[in-house]
Amino acid sequence: MPFGRASIPMPSSLAHIYAKFPLVEIEAPYEAYQQTPTKPKIWAYGPPPAGHSESLDPLCRAAQAYARFAFGGAETRWLSWDAKESSPDGQVPALHTPEGDLLTGDELDSWIASHLTDKKAEATGPSLTVHCPTDASSEPIHQAYLALVTSTLLPAVLAALYLSPASVAPPVVPSLSRPFLSQVAHVYLSWHDRANRIDEIKRLRGGKTAKATALDLEEVEREAVEAIEALEAKMQAAGKAEWFDGASGPSKLDALLYAVLSVISVLPRACDDALRPALERSPALSSYLKRHDP
Known part of the structure; x- marks a missing residue:
């Protein structure tokens, strides 16, 4: 008998189960x-x-x-x-x-x-001395506004995207057709991700992440609207500067501010009835957003 791996047929009952619930390859x-x-x-x-x-x-x-x-x-x-x-x-x-x-x-x-x-x-060219402008991101006023966006606008956008019913929120990741068991696992992961998102929102707002600590979504929304109003006043004072507060170049604050404002601008009313109207009432922020659209 030649040496080699024996070929053992799969029992018909087990083959029937595998046919209904195929294995899924994960990267x-x-x-x-x-x-x-x-x-x-x-x-x-x-x-x-x-x-x-x-x-x-x-x-x-x-x-x-x-x-x-x-x-x-x-x-x-x-x-x-x-x-x-x-x-x-x-x-x-x-x-x-x-x-x-x-x-x-x-x-x-x-x-x-x-x-x-x-x-x-x-x-500047290799033969010239480079004089880099002061990094605005290290300035206290810049750090204060970065903290404002991170603790108010970002949590509100995360809540609108990830805590709204899937039927009304815009899909961040396209829905895929999945085998039954994979779909069950995906639903569980989505539920687990929702719990993680709640903890993330609490953490960004500087609060406790314990389950006993309730997340007040109305307060999250109200603070975000107040932040939009404060940012609008700041933008109006800066005029038509390309970057936040007249900085000579972009910073992490510009990127995060652009990101949250651009997502707010496409949120459907079904999952947000406060942030987008507040942005639409803010001409300086709207102009800033348009300048930096791809």
Whole structure:
């Protein structure tokens, strides 16, 4: 008898079960990370609905916008909810650099900011002394407004997108046709993600994340509207400056502010009846948004 692996037929009863509930292949973690891109590539949730070139998730859109402001944009690898585990610690957005690094959070922002500086230095020419302007992002007033956007507008947009019924909220990630067991798992993951989103909103607002601590969505919405009014007054005082508060170049604040405002501008009334009207009453913010649309 020749040596080799024996072929054992699957029992008909088991084969019948597998036919109804096929196995689903899931991308191995870091599989895409093993191939270093030739250009910066942002991993973001999506793809977005027709008419949008950037993710509807505000943090992913902020990363894409920051790269666009800094050096003309980065390529995008669109991720489904299930594929976020391929990113470090499951954090999305992530930035895959041509050096082979996969960055998230503050490291992602720092990499983009450093390449904005490089772009300015190249524009001056190699024979000239480069005098970089003061980095506005380090100014106390800049940090104060970044904290305002992060603690008020961002939580409100996350709540509108992820805590509204799926039937009325715009889809951040397209719905896919799935086998039955995979669909059950997806529903569970969506429910688990909702709980995580509530904790994230509480954390961004500086509150407790314990389950016993209730999330007051009316308060979240009211504080966001007040923030829009404060930002509108600030923008009107700055005139038609390209970047926030008349800074000489874009910052993380510009990217995040653009991202949350642009998502607010497309929220349907069914999941938001306060933020979008407040933005529509703000001509300076609306003008800022139009200037930075892709």
